[in-house]
Amino acid sequence: MHKMHKRFERYALFSEVAKQLSFSKAAESLGISRSYLSSQINQLEHELATSLLIRSTRSVRLTAAGEKILAKMHGINASILELEKELDHTKSEVSGLLRITAPTIFSHRFLVDICHQFQQLHPDIEFDLDIGYNRQDLANSHFDLAIRATNTPPDNMVAKKLMPYQHICCASPDYLIRKGTPLTPSDLIEHNCMSDPNLRQWQFSKQGNSEQISTHGDMLISDNQLLLAAAEKGKGIIKMPCYLVQPALDNGSLVQLLQDYVIAESAIYLIYPPQLRSSAKLSAFTDFMQQWFETRS
Structure with missing residues (x-):
């Protein structure tokens, strides 16, 4: 059992190599040396008595065993992200960091002003805003809230309409x-x-x-x-x-x-995972946004 924490670390390191298909890129992403990363993957293959990667001078590919581990690690990483998100939202006060992903046009027109006004009411709130048109997967990312232009909000998320x-x-x-x-x-x-x-x-x-x-x-x-x-x-x-x-x-x-x-x-929606329904800071912010648009409709 005392070795399991090292085994889990090696699985985590392997999943980054498998995602990047490059030891150099994975090492840079993880902030560790390439030699240490390579030694840990070699040790994992030795412990499992199977090859996980097919290495050449120019590329890295996954074996069938490597593909299976990567698929499992996706689920484990998603569960850890969900757990951390839920823990971050257990506080009863309106404070801490809110991570929001939103489209560029909406953000230019409204979002910065809304966040500034909300911080005037709740000075202990901080924002991490991801602005662009990449639709982040809320179930598998660190974002708490998405603002999306859509006519069909996802069924597995809480969706609140802001404006048509x-x-x-x-x-x-x-x-x-x-x-x-x-x-x-x-x-x-x-x-x-x-x-x-x-x-x-x-x-x-x-x-x-x-x-x-x-x-x-x-x-x-x-x-x-x-x-x-x-x-x-x-x-x-x-x-x-x-x-x-x-x-x-x-x-x-x-x-x-x-x-x-x-x-x-179309319409603009606020979208967030159902596990965060009881979050004080998220509820306060979504209520504030809805009231903000209602007063301007």
Whole structure:
């Protein structure tokens, strides 16, 4: 039994090598030397009397036994993460660290302000914000809460709706004076429609009829803030979530187009694991966010 802690350490080290398929990358990720890592994996193979890795000068591959251990370690690591998360949320006071993953557009528009206002009420709260478009697996990561744009929140998570939204088309008054105002989606073919390179197909619906337009433009940008800035400068037409462009519509720098048509509709949800329902800090924050949006609806 006294050797089991070393055996478990070797299993953990092996799972990192198996994930990275590289001793050098695994050693760097773990913060240990490559020689120590290699010696521990060799010792594990000796104890188990089987090969776990197929090594060559350029690559590392898993044997069938290695694949089996990696699959088991995934489950063990997930259980440890879940346990640590639950322990972190057993405190009754609203304090400590909240780890949140959220989409970029929402975060730029709302999240930093919301977190700042919440910290004014609860100064012992800290935030770790992961901003981007990678959908983190809450069951197998250290994140406590996800903010997601979706119409189908996962069934195995607690999901609280924050707000509905839809995409809208808009352009600056200057652009519309120079190029004219599109009255139907098909008119967009004659306009400079700026978008993400992967989102050039724009879907419209009206009275149950749908049509898809293949847009064209001289500026493809994979950043919504830059697209918004280009539209405000009169470069062309954009299609974006209404909540992102609302300030520009309010101050007149952009004008909404094709208002009779429905573009993509969705909603923003708060999503978190059901094991954290009783967390004081998480409950306080999710309640605060819901009230924040209710006062602005």
